Amino acid sequence: MSLDDLTETSQPGIRGSACVAIAVEDGDRRLRDCLESVRKHTRADIQILTVSATAADVNRALARLWPADVVLLSEPCRVTAGWLARMREAAYADTNTASASALADTGTALALADEDRPAHDLTELASAVAEHTLALRPRLSLIIGPCVYLRRDALELAGELDSELELRWALEIDLAQRCLLAGLAHVAADDVVVGRMASTHDACDEQPAWLGERYPYLNAPAQGTSDEDQPPLEQVSIAASRALPRALEAARRPRSRLWVTIDARALDAGITGTQRHILELIRALAATDSLRLRLVVSDDTSSANVELLRSLPQTELLPIGSIDANTPRSTVFHRPQQVFGPPDMRLALRLGQRIVLNQLDLIAYRNPSYHSTPTAWRSYRRVSRQALAAADRVVVFSDHTRMELLSDELIDQERIRIVPPGLDHPLPSEGRRPTALDGPSDSPSDDGKNPTGFLFCLGTDFRHKNRVFALRLLTSLRERYGWDGQLVLAGTHISHGSSQEMERDYLKGHAQLREAVIELGSITEEEKAWLMGNADAVVYPSVYEGFGLVPFEAALSGVPCLFAPQSSLAEVLPADTAAIVPWNPKESADRAYALLRDPAARIQHVDTLAEAAHRLTWTDAAAAMVEIYNEAAVAPMREASTLSQDEVEREHELRELIAAHDDLVARLVGEREHAQQMYDELNAEVGFGLSLIGPNGALPEDVQRTLLAVSTRPALSRAVYAPLSGAFRGARRLARALGRGER
Numbered sequence: 001m002s003l004d005d006l007t008e009t010s011q012p013g014i015r016g017s018a019c020v021a022i023a024v025e026d027g028d029r030r031l032r033d034c035l036e037s038v039r040k041h042t043r044a045d046i047q048i049l050t051v052s053a054t055a056a057d058v059n060r061a062l063a064r065l066w067p068a069d070v071v072l073l074s075e076p077c078r079v080t081a082g083w084l085a086r087m088r089e090a091a092y093a094d095t096n097t098a099s100a101s102a103l104a105d106t107g108t109a110l111a112l113a114d115e116d117r118p119a120h121d122l123t124e125l126a127s128a129v130a131e132h133t134l135a136l137r138p139r140l141s142l143i144i145g146p147c148v149y150l151r152r153d154a155l156e157l158a159g160e161l162d163s164e165l166e167l168r169w170a171l172e173i174d175l176a177q178r179c180l181l182a183g184l185a186h187v188a189a190d191d192v193v194v195g196r197m198a199s200t201h202d203a204c205d206e207q208p209a210w211l212g213e214r215y216p217y218l219n220a221p222a223q224g225t226s227d228e229d230q231p232p233l234e235q236v237s238i239a240a241s242r243a244l245p246r247a248l249e250a251a252r253r254p255r256s257r258l259w260v261t262i263d264a265r266a267l268d269a270g271i272t273g274t275q276r277h278i279l280e281l282i283r284a285l286a287a288t289d290s291l292r293l294r295l296v297v298s299d300d301t302s303s304a305n306v307e308l309l310r311s312l313p314q315t316e317l318l319p320i321g322s323i324d325a326n327t328p329r330s331t332v333f334h335r336p337q338q339v340f341g342p343p344d345m346r347l348a349l350r351l352g353q354r355i356v357l358n359q360l361d362l363i364a365y366r367n368p369s370y371h372s373t374p375t376a377w378r379s380y381r382r383v384s385r386q387a388l389a390a391a392d393r394v395v396v397f398s399d400h401t402r403m404e405l406l407s408d409e410l411i412d413q414e415r416i417r418i419v420p421p422g423l424d425h426p427l428p429s430e431g432r433r434p435t436a437l438d439g440p441s442d443s444p445s446d447d448g449k450n451p452t453g454f455l456f457c458l459g460t461d462f463r464h465k466n467r468v469f470a471l472r473l474l475t476s477l478r479e480r481y482g483w484d485g486q487l488v489l490a491g492t493h494i495s496h497g498s499s500q501e502m503e504r505d506y507l508k509g510h511a512q513l514r515e516a517v518i519e520l521g522s523i524t525e526e527e528k529a530w531l532m533g534n535a536d537a538v539v540y541p542s543v544y545e546g547f548g549l550v551p552f553e554a555a556l557s558g559v560p561c562l563f564a565p566q567s568s569l570a571e572v573l574p575a576d577t578a579a580i581v582p583w584n585p586k587e588s589a590d591r592a593y594a595l596l597r598d599p600a601a602r603i604q605h606v607d608t609l610a611e612a613a614h615r616l617t618w619t620d621a622a623a624a625m626v627e628i629y630n631e632a633a634v635a636p637m638r639e640a641s642t643l644s645q646d647e648v649e650r651e652h653e654l655r656e657l658i659a660a661h662d663d664l665v666a667r668l669v670g671e672r673e674h675a676q677q678m679y680d681e682l683n684a685e686v687g688f689g690l691s692l693i694g695p696n697g698a699l700p701e702d703v704q705r706t707l708l709a710v711s712t713r714p715a716l717s718r719a720v721y722a723p724l725s726g727a728f729r730g731a732r733r734l735a736r737a738l739g740r741g742e743r
Helices: 003-009 030-040 055-064 083-091 122-132 152-158 167-181 209-214 244-251 273-287 303-310 342-351 374-390 399-407 467-481 500-509 525-534 550-556 585-597 599-614 618-633 639-692 701-711 714-742
Strands: 018-024 048-052 069-073 097-104 147-150 185-196 258-263 291-297 315-319 330-335 352-358 393-396 416-418 454-458 486-490 517-521 537-540 561-563
Touching: 018 030, 018 055, 018 083, 030 048, 048 055, 055 069, 055 167, 069 083, 069 152, 083 097, 083 147, 083 185, 097 152, 097 167, 122 185, 122 244, 147 152, 147 185, 152 167, 167 185, 167 209, 185 244, 244 352, 258 273, 258 342, 258 618, 273 291, 273 303, 273 618, 291 303, 291 342, 303 315, 330 342, 330 618, 342 352, 342 374, 352 374, 352 618, 393 399, 393 618, 399 416, 454 467, 454 525, 467 486, 467 500, 467 585, 486 525, 537 550, 537 585, 550 561, 550 599, 561 585, 585 599
Parallel strands: 018 048, 018 069, 097 185, 258 291, 258 330, 291 315, 330 352, 352 393, 393 416, 454 486, 454 537, 486 517, 537 561
Antiparallel strands: 069 147, 097 147
């Protein structure tokens, strides 16, 4: 017998059939519209009861409808075609299901409406749900009203509602937990949506304290909700299944704006390639008008960047210090660079239901010298693996990085995406000559003779940036061609893995270069623009790059770039434009000198690189990222991700336990030192008399009390102690005299 046949032939009071009970307050004007909607979309042979909205009256209705199942509307609401059949399918998809809770248009933990998708026509909403639902029926640890399918066998196992409670607490918490603890489960019917007839929850008494005491595990922070205005019930952890966010996101499609949180804390005053990528990507994403962006900033975020970010449409700033237990999780959290430690990973898990991670390169993962200690390196590698396992999508700039991740089996093919950065961001309109630069002339010479300008080497002094090779190249240019230009080095000095000492050693052995090399350190964007615009060529001898912006930026400034076809540079840049022969300074000098001397070669080189640069836009990068966000939002939850996230949480708990232990030890040590100090002060004041008193003193306790009583009366103490002291001094003199006589 099919389900339709069973529905047609079933009558109230027959096990396996379903009835409808509508709980309503006296005089509630919504009842009429509710009854009209339910009768319109429910078969005529299904019994529909109205009942007072108390646990006691609902119990009587449940008893009257025995042994049928009951769909309880805990408040008046509207339904759509096929709602009851789908509710029953959700409730009976598993033998151990006790209840199925429908989605709602607004106001509950299973609501589809939010800031970016306001509630609208219920029929239209139901049609969208039917089209986009994944019908995952994720498990819940609570029953969520206002529309709940209650199976009769569950009611018979768990018992009736607690009539001492308000209906909401009796149904959604107490009955739910009794079923759960008895071995049954609750699910969300994520293919059914009902329309609530009030925009917010009706007033309800405060949750009884004893419910929290009876079920203390429900007091955990919310893990599956993103609605800031949800009532207290939905602030508990409702999702026994991690599939709930995915199910809700699918049911919410299509939506005008997906909610994405981006970690923008790296945007301090300096601008490196990573910071340029983060800033320009955020600007391009805001311009798509398809996202609701929340940007995490810190005290180190520059004021100029804060003002720029604040001006973007559909964007809010979230200071890192304001995050607390009530801060909601967005659908997606995007960290646009790799994680550096457990706090980065915990922030992602705290603020996003799904995670997108940029892995710019693997140099820090492979190179131990870039970390303060071997332990720090191992910790970095561990958290990198955790992040890559937890991420729903991992974004890289190039196929080279993609292949590295795959070859080390750090990620599977299905989750990795290539999105190169854009290159059409605005450059400073006016450059500024660095004040520390007094060697090179304002512009390169181009009179057909040996140029007398300067080479510009830009980049932090990480060893893989290979700035020493720039020095070797300068040596070969001077020795082979008599080129008397200078080399300007600019970039941040780093603490671990720097090439600074190697550069100094090289210059010590090549005294002729000391006046030709200028070290500027960190520079501004305006100074960078001036240096690029006035250099004869940019030198970029990097051994390893995740992408490599500098050659493109040089070309867009009209200046050739000397680079080697290494790692991703061999992929993203035309092969015939690589002027450095790895790592031969003489052959490289030959190629470099041709670009320095031959105007036609310079023009061809710059035009080729500029043409490649023009194909990469931030608009395309943002469009690709929006697609990736949408993929991540509904991607299946993987076991490896769950295990990785659990491991991050476990490490955090261990760190807290260790910190608490260290605090306790420090406190005990402090108390002991304080006690020792007090003892020393007392000993200094009392002297050897300290050995006579106290619990372990030489004098009996009753004698100590007697002496104390005598000591508190000055006249009496003088009368008693003066003769004793005199006798003691006399005895000591006699003992010394006898001792001298014996000798």
